Amino acid sequence: MTTALFSEVGKPEVRAATKIYKFDFGSGSVEPGYIGVSATMAYNRSQGYGFNTPENMKNVTGQDTGMASDAVQFVTVGTKSNNTFNVDLPNGLYEVKVTLGKTGRTSIAAEGVYQIINMMGDSAVDKFQIPITDGQLNILATEGKGAAYTLSALEISKISHRAVTRRTIYIGGDSTVCNYYPLVNSVQGGWGQFLSQFIDGNTFQVRNMASEGQIARGFRDDGQLEAILKYARSGDYVILQLGINDSNLKNEETEAEFKEIMRDMIIQIKSKGATVILSTPQGRATDFNSNNVHTAENRWYRPAILALAKEENVPLIDLNVLSSAYFTSRGPEATLALYMTKDYLHPNRSGATELARLVAEDLANKELDGFN
Template sequence: MKKIPTFKLLIFIGSIAFSNMLYAQTYSFDFSTKPAAQSKAVKTDAIYSAETGFGFENGAQISTTSNGISSAKPFLFSVAVPEGNYRVKLMLGDDDGESETTVKAETRRLMLEKIKTRKGERIEKSFIVNVRRPGIAGGGEVKLKQRETGEEQFTWDDKLTLEFNGPRSSVDVISIERVENVPTLYLLGDSTVTDQPGEPYASWGQMLPRFFSAEISVANYAQSGESLASSKTARRLDKVLSLVKPDDYVLIQFGHNDMKAVDVATYKNNLKTYTAALAEKHVQVVLVTQVQRHTFEGMTITNSHKGYPDAVREVAKEENLPLIDLHAMSKVFYEALGPEKSLLAFKPGDGTHHNAYGAYELARCIVEGVRQSKLPLKKFILAQPESFDPAKPDVPESFFMPASPAIVSIKKPDGS
């Protein structure tokens, strides 16, 4: 078969150096045995180092194919890049057989789901990955938790990391280009929103990129255990404020931890502090009510969040802000499954934190909330899957998401 033309991997030089490594302006990563002359050949034993600035993370088990690489086990490939948004283009497929590839980025953000190719077929896919650093323009930095430099190491490091997964994932070429002219969808919230670092935990925030086109970036600044007050103290809000542009969006979902620390009136005032600060940046804020816990009485979910969801609804009404009522939608979702089967949406033994299935369905709730709104954001929603009714969720027993590799020991998320 004719060799597919190699893409160029464009990485723009920044002022930040990482372990004395210089960022090259142009890379071309070709995984085949006969790379084009202008390409950078990547061998299967190319382990990432600060000196090379690219390579596979430890543990990769990869086979060379006629046109690229393939594996029946998940593997990670990293590239050193400065902070920013990057359009990633992948040429997927294999001359030697069928392939099925799921791609996650950074800390298990779902970007592509089960992309299948026939023998000899090629498919080009693209998406935007947000890469960030703790530093804040103007001085200072985000106060990271210990978990954010441990099991969540890929969230704040100096690399863009891609995870290739599936029964037989195959990739020929990776192209990455820094982009400045795309809107960003920022997320602020707690453990039910954050990019969870390890199985079986997952959040709706880390599933969200899969449902949006390659014309928008999703930047998840949520963190386990956070409340509106603690997230602000950690300067996560300051970090977002330093980056947002008028065409960006910010989704805010707090409450699980706030209700254990402050009363409803204080919570409401804290939320208004966020909306006021973001309004000064002329960014579109979308408020999200708290996702329900698994609190059944008989066949009905009871409201464990008391008056906090209503506080969010009130702020949305008072400030004329879009609202996604995830509290209401998740109640419908859980009750549609029933008390026992709905447990299949959660990490076993945990009535707050979700697994991949639960996170995926809740992300679909969020997407449906956007779709039904008047937000320009909805133009970035992918055509497939189509509209979602939480009263008719996907069958949990039929759901499958390839598990990410265990990089480090995973702890229970903070908060409950």
């Protein structure tokens, strides 16, 4: 276990074969095996870690025990902010595990783009893989919803000397797709949260970039697509499921506008060599007709999605139809049990898992490379 970062030549090195860097943020006690980092600790080359602009950081209390009993708050935020925590690292591929402090909702950015979207709740935990090619990780907690963007702990593990991620399935979408926290036992779920359960983890990693309330224009323009474009390459897949919020009049996005924004994203993703897969959203729990058949085919700009898949020659997961067939087989009462209580749009953990299974089965049926 690494407990110090230093080198005689001024560059950090890991003194143990495990190549793990552990940081415990805040002004309180430091957990065994971790490096204590106060908000006042400035980066310097000989130390190999610290805050780039400590004047824009502050120590805050946490909501839990141990390393989550205290945290640091990023006062200046934004994916392009230079108010980052910097760690010198040998180039390679790393897994970064993040533990938040006391917060409502916080996103994690690194290398100038989002890495995790909207981690929710105190002491939330998640992780991501990132290639380091310039000898340094630059990471910060930034906008979600709320005001306190905090970090309690960081664990960085080297996976490979090669600064290349394995093949990735990126997911873009809304509240029916996104992650909910705690990841291991959240009540609500989005199908993107559970897709990895049905995918060969030796072939793919899954990166869920979906967020609640999202529309096509927002996904394209507000940083989520940018994060995908930074890393996507040949052999990767990008699944896009939008349309629910786009069709809401308050978002002022017509079906024609929605279609062209989606087309623009398809073109940009294709330019990176990745394969785009479009998905239609599932219906509501209550979309049963008098014959107890579930149908929601006219909802949420589905015609535009079907047309676009054909025009741009990209695979289509018609989750709308697939889920309706599944819900019909279960019946109205059992289908209600797959959704949040008195919420007929958002699946619970069980419902999201079933939707993820349907997505994975359809991917396999399409005989796309990498899917069994």
